[in-house]
Amino acid sequence: MVKVFDADRKLARVLWKGRVKRARAFRLSLLFPGLGQVYQGRLSAGVAFSVIGLFPLYYLYLVGKGLNYGTVTLLAAQGLLYGLQALDAKRGASRETSPCEDRCPASVAVPAFLSFAQEGKIHESYAAFCVKSPFPYILGRLCPAPCESVCGVLPGRPLKIKELHRRVGERLLSEVEVVKRSPFFPPAGRKVAVIGGGLAGITAAYYLASIGVEVEIFEKEEQLGGLLNYIPDFKLDFELARKELKLFTSFENIKVHLGVEVRSLPENFDAYVVAVGAQVEKSFNPAGYTGFFLTPLKFLREPPKLKGKRVAVVGAGDTAFDVARLARRLGAEVDVLYRGRRESVKAQEAEVRAAISEGVNLYTGCEFKGAEGKRLIFSCGSSDYDYLVPAVGFEVDRELIGGLSSENSFITGDAATGMTTFIEAVSRARQTAVAVAQKLGLGLRCWFDEDFYREKPKGAKSCGFICSEASLCEHCGQSVRS
Numbered sequence: 137m138v139k140v141f142d143a144d145r146k147l148a149r150v151l152w153k154g155r156v157k158r159a160r161a162f163r164l165s166l167l168f169p170g171l172g173q174v175y176q177g178r179l180s181a182g183v184a185f186s187v188i189g190l191f192p193l194y195y196l197y198l199v200g201k202g203l204n205y206g207t208v209t210l211l212a213a214q215g216l217l218y219g220l221q222a223l224d225a226k227r228g229a230s231r232e233t234s235p236c237e238d239r240c241p242a243s244v245a246v247p248a249f250l251s252f253a254q255e256g257k258i259h260e261s262y263a264a265f266c267v268k269s270p271f272p273y274i275l276g277r278l279c280p281a282p283c284e285s286v287c288g289v290l291p292g293r294p295l296k297i298k299e300l301h302r303r304v305g306e307r308l309l310s311e312v313e314v315v316k317r318s319p320f321f322p323p324a325g326r327k328v329a330v331i332g333g334g335l336a337g338i339t340a341a342y343y344l345a346s347i348g349v350e351v352e353i354f355e356k357e358e359q360l361g362g363l364l365n366y367i368p369d370f371k372l373d374f375e376l377a378r379k380e381l382k383l384f385t386s387f388e389n390i391k392v393h394l395g396v397e398v399r400s401l402p403e404n405f406d407a408y409v410v411a412v413g414a415q416v417e418k419s420f421n422p423a424g425y426t427g428f429f430l431t432p433l434k435f436l437r438e439p440p441k442l443k444g445k446r447v448a449v450v451g452a453g454d455t456a457f458d459v460a461r462l463a464r465r466l467g468a469e470v471d472v473l474y475r476g477r478r479e480s481v482k483a484q485e486a487e488v489r490a491a492i493s494e495g496v497n498l499y500t501g502c503e504f505k506g507a508e509g510k511r512l513i514f515s516c517g518s519s520d521y522d523y524l525v526p527a528v529g530f531e532v533d534r535e536l537i538g539g540l541s542s543e544n545s546f547i548t549g550d551a552a553t554g555m556t557t558f559i560e561a562v563s564r565a566r567q568t569a570v571a572v573a574q575k576l577g578l579g580l581r582c583w584f585d586e587d588f589y590r591e592k593p594k595g596a597k598s599c600g601f602i603c604s605e606a607s608l609c610e611h612c613g614q615s616v617r618s
């Protein structure tokens with residue numbers, strides 16, 4: 137039997153019901169103090185708000201002295217309390233979140249997806265991740281995993297959170313078939329154009345389409361993925377990655393236009409999500425250099441034959457190390473030259489270590505000074521190189537953004553902030569989807585703006601690494617209360 141992924145639909149409906157309930161509780165609390173909390177099942181909070189809220193009125197009735205400073209102050213305090221209890225009902229019961237969720241740029245519900253993983257419920261675990269971010273597999277490969285630095289399971293031994301959602305993603309993607317599916321909510325009668333088919337654009341499209349919005353994605357390249365397409369294949373299984381991109385664009389109300397460059401806003405849309413990234417390579421002047429000069433994206437897209445060649449990579453971000461590691465694999469001798477100090481290298485530490493262990497040389501405190509023929513001169517020395525690849529960063533195309541701006545445009549992802557990590561861009565895109573939905577009057581449907589927590593089960597099922605590693609989350613030293 138064909139297996140399809142639809143666990144996010146069930147979870148979305150549950151979260152949406154909670155959202156509707158909170159909205160109803162808010163309205164009840166406006167009718168009578170504390171009623172909203174009672175409706176939510178928080179009896180003691182409801183009774184406390186009712187008593188404290190009504191007492192001043194009763195007091196005024198008893199004293200019966202009309203308006204004076206004392207009674208005005210009392211009424212003002214009561215008004216404040218009335219507002220606070222209404223806000224409390226709107227927010228619902230709160231909880232103390234875990235350090236890993238707090239540190240994840242997208243606030244992924246780590247304890248929730250781990251609790252499902254611990255029970256071997258792969259589909260539910262994958263869906264729990266999707267509440268705050270799509271792409272458990274891709275991010276499980278490419279995220280710098282700041283969450284692990286604060287994991288409190290054991291000192292010096294964080295849980296392998298990133299590897300866990302990668303493996304959950306691998307399991308799910310290898311067993312499901314991606315088929316067209318209907319949105320989670322009835323058609324909303326609204327249409328949104330998403331300009332840019334990278335991870336940020338797909339994130340916004342996924343969440344908006346899930347709530348019944350008609351979405352059209354415009355991508356200038358011949359395939360979706362944006363910068364993902366420049367990741368070397370030793371870092372990502374592209375077959376699975378493509379399947380994951382397909383999964384998140386599989387709603388029947390998403391239309392994808394490939395090979396279409398949009399420089400001005402298309403007509404007949406209610407809103408525009410501009411997720412064109414930051415892919416303009418910063419300029420670098422190699423005057424006097426007579427070897428091959430390649431920009432990093434050109435290099436990563438079509439790497440030349442490099443056996444026995446010498447390659448200089450200038451810069452120390454993730455892209456610089458992607459270039460260096462790929463060049464090394466192609467048989468080159470590779471030097472990464474960076475003008476800053478070792479501590480300020482921007483690439484993920486694991487990447488730097490992997491590159492060095494593969495034979496890449498890293499030189500810090502080396503500022504580029506110029507070139508004479510094939511000789512490149514740096515502040516720390518000079519040498520001959522066959523290829524020069526300056527990976528000195530990316531910029532936003534301001535002219536393009538200007539042409540796509542309007543009162544209904546939402547600039548998001550790296551286009552809004554400049555180059556960041558994939559998870560940061562995805563997180564911003566989800567927040568943009570919330571803002572767009574609110575603007576279109578669909579805020580109540582935003583299941584992806586809800587908090588999600590699930591009690592940790594006791595004991596682990598036997599499903600190998602996923603279940604046993606996830607079960608360690610039970611022993612988190614940090615309290616996570618619902």
Ligand code: SF4
Nearest residue numbers: 240279281282283298
């Ligand atoms: S996306 Fe990154 S930061 Fe968030 S939970 Fe996964 S590894 Fe951690």
